[in-house]
Amino acid sequence: MSTRTADRLVRDLESICGERNVFWREEDTLVFEYDAGFDRRPPLAVAVPKNTDEIARCVRAARDAGVAVVPRGAGTGLSGGTIACGDAVVISTARLRTIHEIDAVSRVAVVDPGVPNLEVSAAARPHGLFFAPDPASQRVSTIGGNIGTNAGGPHALRYGSMVDHVLAVEMVLPDGEVAVFGGVAPDLPGYDCVPLIVGSEGTLGIVTKAWLRLLPLPEDVRTFLAEFPDVRSGARAASAIIARGIVPAAMEMLDRTTIRAVNAAFDVHLSEDAGSMLLVEVEGLREETGSATSAIVALCEDEGARGVRVAETQAERELLWKARKLGYPALARIKPNSYIHDAVVPRSKLPDVLDSVNAIADRYGYTVANMFHIGDGNLHPLLLFDLREDTIEGVMEASAEILKVAIESGGALSGEHGIGLEKNHFMFWVYGPEDLEAMQRARSAFDPDGAMNPGKIFPGGDTCAAIPTERIKRGLAEGMWI
Amino acid sequence: MSFAPLTFDVEPARGCIHCGVCLESCPTYLLTGLETESPRGRIHLMQQVAAGRVAPTDTLRTHLDRCLACRACEAVCPSGVGYGALIENARAAFEEAHVVPRSRLAGLLRRMLLALVADPARLEGAAGILALYERTGLRHLLRATGLRSRMPKALRRMEALYPPLTRPRYRAPARPAHATARVALLLGCVMRVAYGDVHTAAARVLSRLGVEVVDVPDQICCGALHAHAGERHDATRLAKRNIEAFERAKVDAIVVDAAGCGAHLKGYGHLLAGDPQWAARAETFTSKVRDVTEYLASREGNERLGKLALRVTYQSPCHLAHAQRITQEPRALLRRVEGLELIEMAEAEVCCGSAGSYNLQQPELADELRDRKVDAILATGAEAVVSANPGCMLQVRSGLEERGRDIPVLHLVEVLDRAMS
Amino acid sequence: MDLAIYQLEGMVPSRSQRPSDTATLARGIGEANETNSSIVVWGGGTRIGVGNAPARYDIAIDLRDLSGIVEHSPADLVCTVRGGTTVAALAAELARAGQRWPVDVADPERATIGGTIASAAPSPSRLRHQHVRDWVIGCTAVLGDGTVARAGGRVVKNVTGYDLARLYSGTFGTLAVLAEVSLKLSAIDEAVRAFRVDESAYEDLRHLPLDSLVLTTGHTRGLYVRVAGLAAAVERVSRELARYHATEIASVAWDQTVHPSTDAADLTRASVPPWRERGSIAQTVARRLGHAAQRATYHAGAEGALRPEGSARTGPSSRLALER
Incomplete structure (x- = not known):
């Protein structure tokens, strides 16, 4: 693109959002080159508008300049979904952070896309309600970003991911028009595009307002930790619990490496000689929580659990969850670099898949930490390394092997982080050309020019060729064809 | 490039x-x-x-x-x-690298300020002059006549935030009859001339609980302002002088009632880690530093700390909450005062915008933060604001005054001192 | 073959197909596409009358032979079935493992899984189990040009590409034909009890953990609730319901009462935000539609169905929203 076009676009954006909310200098765009994942690339420019109208005008300005748009929330994603591939304008929704309404009767929250996830539950709590999706990043990650990736979190086990909790969205379309999809009333006439938009990673438009389902706070909550001698016995217990038809509110696994890291970061004092732990939460009526707790504890003991620690107070419960939810960054205390996966596998295959994952990490010589949503089979093996000693190629290769094992077991590439540009080349492992073509048709209905977040989700295209790991991943995806 | x-x-x-x-x-x-x-x-x-x-x-x-x-x-x-x-x-x-552009006047003022706080005698002199402004009623006159509102904005900001200088100076309390511990109190620089009575309150509370507070005459400014301003050489010099002074006092603990100073004293070990002659001494010094709330809460016993019917809210100073990770101790102490009601404000752990000289350098953001803090305080309906750091106290006081709200801002030891007397 | 059974709003197709595998279905649709023929997809026909009449109607594709369970993995709480499988057949198979697909429909012996999803069938237990689509995790669909395209998968949590399986829900066969779907399952409840309660209880009931809440007018007029789950919990909630003059009803009576007629042609369907209206929702809805309902059924959390008084069988039932 010519410098002239870029300059004019920046001037247009500045006239829409004000100079202080538009960035184009190298030292400014640099802080928009990352998310919480691995890839890096600074955008052409960044606009941080304050309302729907400004967002729509920014999108139109980019369109007029022929520049692609990359939507961004708090930038806590893990799959590169908010990283600009080519010359693109990042449009951040971080400044739209009003909670417009908590409708306690119909149990609906109407919020801006920049509202952090946890604030929705905080606002709902005085009404005896809560917002169920609870991604680990919930203190900072925004509703807009959560919608983009169909975020889950530990409690998605019982309550489902974002898609189960978004009733309607207002969205700026790629041509700058504003449309509302879905509604508070169920079964509206016409297509309900909400489940298409949720999880579309910003490729269909920019969500500028959301109507979210709230749930009544459970009558009773019980949280406990079961300690196992090794990972396999913990995984067997988790499989047995699901096979029995018991679906807890949340069921998480922490392995020994993770336990050590969270002990270092928080005052949780987990037993460091345990090989793995299941952190289980059951919610509901007291009869249900009581019965589920005893059934789960018995199944854990059958699989060799050495002990069960029950959170006796609200404070202890919160501490355990804090340790779990902030466990990912806490692992940086062990090695400065890490690569986290998000594959999902059938729950009956958990023990075998975990064995394979650990064997792959061993073979490549990386420390692996497993801290994940075992109840829904959503793995988060985390390869720990140090780029001063390890090569990125090795990490990528081990990662591809891990993904391959998950797919071969009948699983999926991502459970809640999204595909972004991190896993797009591996889409061929799961879907055939016809399957991807069907998705592309749906995309074209919204974005015929491919101007919204190009280079994400779908494999192919050279838009992102400037990102070094892209080339490695592409090679691996083709070389390891399954 | x-x-x-x-x-x-x-x-x-x-x-x-x-x-x-x-x-x-x-x-x-x-x-x-x-x-x-x-x-x-x-x-x-x-x-x-x-x-x-x-x-x-x-x-x-x-x-x-x-x-x-x-x-x-x-x-x-x-x-x-x-x-x-x-x-x-x-x-x-x-x-x-001298890449910080600064006008000659601004540079001069900055150097003067840093030199001033590091020298107790000169600080006393300056304080005396400023105190005149207050004592003669000139300040009151400027405000009453509305002249103040016509002063340049920057000057007005400084005027609103300069420390009170008419408060009584520090007076050491009598030695308790049966002392169970021996501590020294950091007097600091601005604290010493502006908040002497807070020191007095701290020492009195300690003394009532059987703690002897000894005099450490050679102590000096902790050097936090210098370190934050990037003047590492001066910061190191001041640290060494303090280490020497407090070593001579042979105390169990060095108690600090200004969170900013306390945070910095706890960093002496880090500051001097690279100096083989000083590293071990700095480490020993650091291991004795306690914020006054931390020290009081760690004392045995959980008895009532006097009685005071007052509805307060607690403003958590950053240098206490974040730098020293002390958040529960001050609240626990307040709860031990009979009749005192503690109401938490929203965003209690968010900075009030004071942050050393930040309110002079980044006035817009500082004002926004101050207003946000004042809103949170007013929403609690508290009769008094309790803090544990002089910078925050000044900032919050100026914010409340700006709204015409006559809500006292007290140091936590002042509350305890009143409750226990 | 008797094409009259595929009659719709007075229109009779010129051909019909009854494929028993996905490839045949795809070929049929592909050929129809090439000859520019229009298709209406049939399952059990229980909701075929919902929505507008087709503008053109050349071919009826009957999916009832595309049936059977492809895979049921009880240990994973998931299964994959062909679109023409009836809801009752699936339920019978799952019950052997103590599991179920928690979507209740009228006439499960006729209603198919594909049709239930494609028409986003309202279910009284939406109150507890939310939307039908939330229990769909993947599909094999045949697009309008005969392309066979999969979406989603067989795991319960998935963001691998667009969630087309959920998008197809409620599109009434206008985007794709569901040849095969993967479903999320749950364990069969230990206890289920249904009651008729005093209508004045409506406001209070919001705070009870109910499985279903149904309001009807007409000859079955009343407020009906169902409680399901662990026996001890159901017991306690049932005791609380006693306060509202609850009379227990048998499950057969429940089924007859809570579902609107499947002969849908003269129904109007309307949606309102849950719990918003005071008093009898069904009556409020009817009033706001501008005419008195002869019979109305309202499922809390799903659309309601109304049979306007005196209406002749003039056209397909309409769907409308009273409020977004």
Whole structure:
């Protein structure tokens, strides 16, 4: 693109959002080159508008300049979904952070896309309600970003991911028009595009307002930790619990490496000689929580659990969850670099898949930490390394092997982080050309020019060729064809 | 582009994986919603500038300057990033490379201020002159006649925030009959001339609980202002003088009633770690430093601490909550006062905007933070605000005055002193 | 073959197909596409009358032979079935493992899984189990040009590409034909009890953990609730319901009462935000539609169905929203 076009676009954006909310200098765009994942690339420019109208005008300005748009929330994603591939304008929704309404009767929250996830539950709590999706990043990650990736979190086990909790969205379309999809009333006439938009990673438009389902706070909550001698016995217990038809509110696994890291970061004092732990939460009526707790504890003991620690107070419960939810960054205390996966596998295959994952990490010589949503089979093996000693190629290769094992077991590439540009080349492992073509048709209905977040989700295209790991991943995806 | 890279130690940032957990703890991110004004953004910029990837431009420096150094991000960081150390390293590098543009007058004032606080005698002199302004009623007159509102904005801001100088000086209490411990009190620089009565209250409370407070005559300014301003040489000099002075006093603990000073004293070990002659002495010194609330809460017994019918809210100073991770102790002490009602304010752990001289350098953001804090305070309906740091007390007081609200701002030891007398 | 059974609003197709595998179905649709023929897809026909009449109607594709369970993995709480499988057949198979697909429909012996999803069938237990689509995790669909395209998978949590399986829900066969779907399952409840309660209880009931809540007018007029789950919990909630003059009803009576007629042609369907209206929702809805309902059924959390008084069988039932 010519410098002239870029300059004019920046001037247009500045006239829409004000100079202080538009960035184009190298030292400014640099802080928009990352998310919480691995890839890096600074955008052409960044606009941080304050309302729907400004967002729509920014999108139109980019369109007029022929520049692609990359939507961004708090930038806590893990799959590169908010990283600009080519010359693109990042449009951040971080400044739209009003909670417009908590409708306690119909149990609906109407919020801006920049509202952090946890604030929705905080606002709902005085009404005896809560917002169920609870991604680990919930203190900072925004509703807009959560919608983009169909975020889950530990409690998605019982309550489902974002898609189960978004009733309607207002969205700026790629041509700058504003449309509302879905509604508070169920079964509206016409297509309900909400489940298409949720999880579309910003490729269909920019969500500028959301109507979210709230749930009544459970009558009773019980949280406990079961300690196992090794990972396999913990995984067997988790499989047995699901096979029995018991679906807890949340069921998480922490392995020994993770336990050590969270002990270092928080005052949780987990037993460091345990090989793995299941952190289980059951919610509901007291009869249900009581019965589920005893059934789960018995199944854990059958699989060799050495002990069960029950959170006796609200404070202890919160501490355990804090340790779990902030466990990912806490692992940086062990090695400065890490690569986290998000594959999902059938729950009956958990023990075998975990064995394979650990064997792959061993073979490549990386420390692996497993801290994940075992109840829904959503793995988060985390390869720990140090780029001063390890090569990125090795990490990528081990990662591809891990993904391959998950797919071969009948699983999926991502459970809640999204595909972004991190896993797009591996889409061929799961879907055939016809399957991807069907998705592309749906995309074209919204974005015929491919101007919204190009280079994400779908494999192919050279838009992102400037990102070094892209080339490695592409090679691996083709070389390891399954 | 060619430029001379700034070299400084970015090792404290090594664990940063850009997870973004720090964003919502950062006062400037909360206000602006901009990644450029966030801890994660600043860490990235510092790393990139140290790696020579970008030039240390004015734009980049401005993002760092807008940091309050409140270290709220550090307190929430699961990866253990040492943000406070990192930004001090960066600021020192900018200072040493003379890339901080400053007018000659501003530079002169800055040097004067830093020299002033480091010299007790000169500080006394200056305080005397300023106290006249207050004692003669000139201040009152300026306000009453509305003349103050016609003063230049910058001057007005300084006027509103300069410390009170008519409060009584520190008076050491009598030695308790049966002392069970022996401590020294850091008198500091501005605290000594502006908040002597807070020191007196602290010492009286300690004394009533059977703690002997000994005099340490040679102690001096802790050097925190110098360190934060990137003047590492002066900071080191002052640290060494204090270590020597307190070593002679042979105390069990060095008690501090200014959170900013306490946080810095606890960092002496880090500051002098590279100096073989001083490292061990600094470490010993650091191990004895206690914030007054930390010290009082750690004393055995859980008895009532007097009686005072007052509805208060607690303003959590950053240098106590984030730098020293002390959040529960002050609240626990307040709850031990019979009749006292503690109402938590919203965003209690968010900086009030004082942050050393931040309110003079970044007036707009400082005002926004102050107003946000005042809103949170007023929403509680408290009759008094309790804090544990003089800078915060000044900032909150000026914010309340600006709204015409006559709500007293007290140091926690003042509350205890009143309750126990 | 008797094409009259595929009659719709007075229109009779010129051909019909009854494929028993996906490839045949795809070929049929592909050929129809090439000859520019229009298709109406049939399952059990229980909701075929919902929505507008087709503008053109050349071919009826009957999916009832595309049936059977492809895979049921009880240990994973998931299964994959062909679109023409009836809801009752699936329920019988799952019950052997103590599991169920928690979507209740009228006439499960006729209603198919594909049709239930494609028509986003309202279910009284939406109150507890939310939307039908939330229990769909993947599909093999045949697009309008005969392309066979999969979406989603067989795991319960998935963001691998667009969630087309959920998008197809409620599109009434206008985007794709569901040849095969993967479903999320749950364990069969230990106890289920249904009651008729005093209508004045409506406001209070919001705070009870109910499985279903149904309001009807007409000859079955009343407020009906169902409680399901662990026996001890159901017991306690049932005791609380006693306060509202609850009379227990048998499950057969429940089924007859809570579902609107499947002969849908003269129904109007309307949606309102849950719990918003005071008093009898069904009556309020009817009033706001501008005419008195002869019979109305309202499922809390799903659309309601109304049979306007005196209406002749003039056209397909309409769907409308009273409020977004």
